[in-house]
Amino acid sequence: MSKPSVYVTRLIPQVGIDLLQAECQVEINPHDRPLTHQELLENVQGRDGILCLLTDKIDAEVFDAAQGVKGIANYAVGYDNIDVPEATKRGIPVSNTPGVLTDATAEMAWALLFAVCRRVVESDAVMRSGQWPGWGPLQFIGGDVTGATLGIVGAGRIGTAMGLKSKGFQMKVLYSDAIRNEVLEQQLQAEKVDFDTLLEHSDYVSIHVPLMPETRHLFGKNAFQRMKKTAYLINTSRGPVVNEAELVDALQAGEIAGAALDVYEKEPVMAEGLKDLKNVVITPHTASATISSRGGMARLAATNLLAMLKGAKAPNCLNPEVYKQ
Ligand SMILES: NC(=O)c1ccc[n+]([C@@H]2O[C@H](COP(=O)([O-])OP(=O)(O)OC[C@H]3O[C@@H](n4cnc5c(N)ncnc54)[C@H](O)[C@@H]3O)[C@@H](O)[C@H]2O)c1
Numbered sequence: 391m392s393k394p395s396v397y398v399t400r401l402i403p404q405v406g407i408d409l410l411q412a413e414c415q416v417e418i419n420p421h422d423r424p425l426t427h428q429e430l431l432e433n434v435q436g437r438d439g440i441l442c443l444l445t446d447k448i449d450a451e452v453f454d455a456a457q458g459v460k461g462i463a464n465y466a467v468g469y470d471n472i473d474v475p476e477a478t479k480r481g482i483p484v485s486n487t488p489g490v491l492t493d494a495t496a497e498m499a500w501a502l503l504f505a506v507c508r509r510v511v512e513s514d515a516v517m518r519s520g521q522w523p524g525w526g527p528l529q530f531i532g533g534d535v536t537g538a539t540l541g542i543v544g545a546g547r548i549g550t551a552m553g554l555k556s557k558g559f560q561m562k563v564l565y566s567d568a569i570r571n572e573v574l575e576q577q578l579q580a581e582k583v584d585f586d587t588l589l590e591h592s593d594y595v596s597i598h599v600p601l602m603p604e605t606r607h608l609f610g611k612n613a614f615q616r617m618k619k620t621a622y623l624i625n626t627s628r629g630p631v632v633n634e635a636e637l638v639d640a641l642q643a644g645e646i647a648g649a650a651l652d653v654y655e656k657e658p659v660m661a662e663g664l665k666d667l668k669n670v671v672i673t674p675h676t677a678s679a680t681i682s683s684r685g686g687m688a689r690l691a692a693t694n695l696l697a698m699l700k701g702a703k704a705p706n707c708l709n710p711e712v713y714k715q
Contacts, residue, residue: 406688461698
């Protein structure tokens with residue numbers, strides 16, 4: 391019997407490729423860039439399985455092109471790039487990679503939090519420029535972390551890890567989520583509050599919600615006006631959760647003290663003016679970029695796809711209802 395044909399839309403860590411190659415005929419996007427939508431449509435034709443990335447828009451057109459596909463494995467925990475309801479309608483299972491990148495992403499949120507409030511990037515630039523005149527009592531004064539209030543918007547896996555890592559800084563933790571988080575409440579005496587209360591009382595607001603219609607532009611002008619003028623925003627979730635143009639306005643107007651972002655509304659492009667602001671730290675969507683996390687994502691995505699190719703329920707299936715159809 392011939393091996394199933396799998397398409398991988400970009401080179402991922404070898405551990406995932408090895409798992410797939412042991413059982414499948416594997417073709418990988420040869421370019422070190424995301425495929426265009428047209429290239430994606432051409433390459434998914436006749437495949438049994440697709441391993442895709444958050445930069446691939448997997449929509450009805452792709453499902454039309456990939457007639458007979460047995461499964462789609464996303465190399466990410468977020469799956470806003472995939473039209474899952476459409477996949478379900480067509481009986482195509484879809485999976486993601488939860489858990490393996492939780493700590494890495496929370497660690498990046500902490501790295502960004504410190505970088506922005508202690509003005510690390512701005513200070514580094516001055517040192518490199520040769521313009522530092524020597525120690526000064528008013529130079530680079532930033533926000534305090536110990537004893538401050540951390541607001542977590544979306545207390546799921548990553549939001550919980552973000553909260554738990556605050557222990558060493560004796561912070562007061564607030565969170566907003568539809569679901570009660572007993573871990574945060576029991577271990578940190580965290581308080582579940584509504585979104586507006588969180589904005590009004592937090593010194594650091596860290597975003598960990600998935601991108602969904604309800605969370606698109608959750609952060610805009612109104613949210614920034616509710617935040618403390620001394621507060622910082624940290625976003626490691628998805629860019630469109632924040633209205634980036636309105637964030638630039640808020641930062642320029644001094645409505646909040648600063649922002650640290652790993653994700654952008656229209657990646658790889660940033661809103662006009664964002665990169666010119668000194669009170670902003672910007673990283674290129676690298677929150678999960680650690681050795682174990684990226685390797686874990688590759689292993690999990692491949693494992694999910696192999697299960698789907700065998701007609702079995704993938705460990706991280708997002709639409710298990712397809713198996714009941
Ligand atoms: N920057 C990166 O590289 C990177 C890496 C990993 C994950 N992420 C993003 O982080 C997101 C969260 O990942 P996770 O594993 O913690 O997911 P999760 O599903 O465990 O947690 C998400 C939480 O958000 C809550 N939520 C949903 N809508 C909400 C709303 N309107 N207000 C408040 N809470 C709401 C959910 O109830 C859930 O508890 C992913 O969807 C992904 O987009 C980004």
